[in-house]
Amino acid sequence: MKMVNWMNFDNVWNEKVKETEEILGAFLPAEEGWAKTVMQAMNYSVNAGGKRLRPMLMAETYRLFGGTGKVIEPFMAAIEMIHTYSLVHDDLPAMDNDEYRRGRKTTWVVYGDAMAVLAGDGLLNLAFETALKSFEISESDIKRNARALAILANKAGIYGMIGGQTADIEAENLGSKVTEEHLLYIHEHKTAALIQAAMMIGAVLAGADAQQTALVERAAYEIGVAFQIQDDILDVTSTLETLGKPVGSDEKNNKTTYVTLKGIEEASREQREMSNHAIEQLESLEEKGFRNEFLMELIRSLITRIK
Numbered sequence: 001m002k003m004v005n006w007m008n009f010d011n012v013w014n015e016k017v018k019e020t021e022e023i024l025g026a027f028l029p030a031e032e033g034w035a036k037t038v039m040q041a042m043n044y045s046v047n048a049g050g051k052r053l054r055p056m057l058m059a060e061t062y063r064l065f066g067g068t069g070k071v072i073e074p075f076m077a078a079i080e081m082i083h084t085y086s087l088v089h090d091d092l093p094a095m096d097n098d099e100y101r102r103g104r105k106t107t108w109v110v111y112g113d114a115m116a117v118l119a120g121d122g123l124l125n126l127a128f129e130t131a132l133k134s135f136e137i138s139e140s141d142i143k144r145n146a147r148a149l150a151i152l153a154n155k156a157g158i159y160g161m162i163g164g165q166t167a168d169i170e171a172e173n174l175g176s177k178v179t180e181e182h183l184l185y186i187h188e189h190k191t192a193a194l195i196q197a198a199m200m201i202g203a204v205l206a207g208a209d210a211q212q213t214a215l216v217e218r219a220a221y222e223i224g225v226a227f228q229i230q231d232d233i234l235d236v237t238s239t240l241e242t243l244g245k246p247v248g249s250d251e252k253n254n255k256t257t258y259v260t261l262k263g264i265e266e267a268s269r270e271q272r273e274m275s276n277h278a279i280e281q282l283e284s285l286e287e288k289g290f291r292n293e294f295l296m297e298l299i300r301s302l303i304t305r306i307k
């Protein structure tokens, strides 16, 4: 595996976060009219910051396969809206009951439960309205846009993220009866599914074929599960100040995690192994001339991320 010395990785990352936020901002609602409060709550949630990892993975996978156009932009905004809605709902008293997220008070604390439910619903709906705008940007065969939409709907829904969240909530009552297989189902669906959607949509919109898209789906599975394992690790090793959200949340909610199942050292070893394997799979595309060094470094940086 090649190691690239990205001395200015953080600068490039920050620049890309800025670009992503400009794209996202263009699709957010104006706060006006009788429904103004829900729009304020939606914008509050999205503008709270965050790493913008999913739109960035999407854009970089698009570039990996040679994409250069603007058709990716509505999808970048859409995936961040879906991710943000999932956080808004996950923080509700009926779910994790968390008061801090992205270094700010959570949406339900500021706007109340009802408005937080609506803001989440509003973001999910707006995500699809936004992704549909990609059809107005016809740079290629619009079958690609349709395929990308199908991926987004599938990976965010009951066969993806919502399915994972369902299993996660029910597992809270099972305590130590949660097996590794069960936990992997939860991690794959709750977390990896959106990361798979991000990268697969980037690939499909740039014209990747079915085999290449399947390779991306497998690599993104490992990136997503590794990302969740690191999340589990940070929940016991980090602080509220660094993470911008409470630590010890898993213990509070009686959650079995990779850390409770295997200990920090083994969990950490497995997350490194998965990430490195995902990078190797993606690097195998170089044979066909597909190469994006920033994407590889981005995935590598997730292994040691601290927030």
Ligand code: GRG
Pocket (backbone or CB within 6 Å): 049, 050, 051, 052, 053, 085, 086, 087, 089, 090, 102, 161, 162, 165, 190, 191, 227, 228, 231, 307
């Ligand atoms: C479908 C109602 C409903 C809820 C969705 C996926 C989910 C359930 C809730 C999100 C909570 C959670 C811990 C998800 C796992 C994925 C994860 C680690 C999210 C945090 O993602 P980051 O670190 O967040 O990319 P930022 O704030 O940086 O965008």
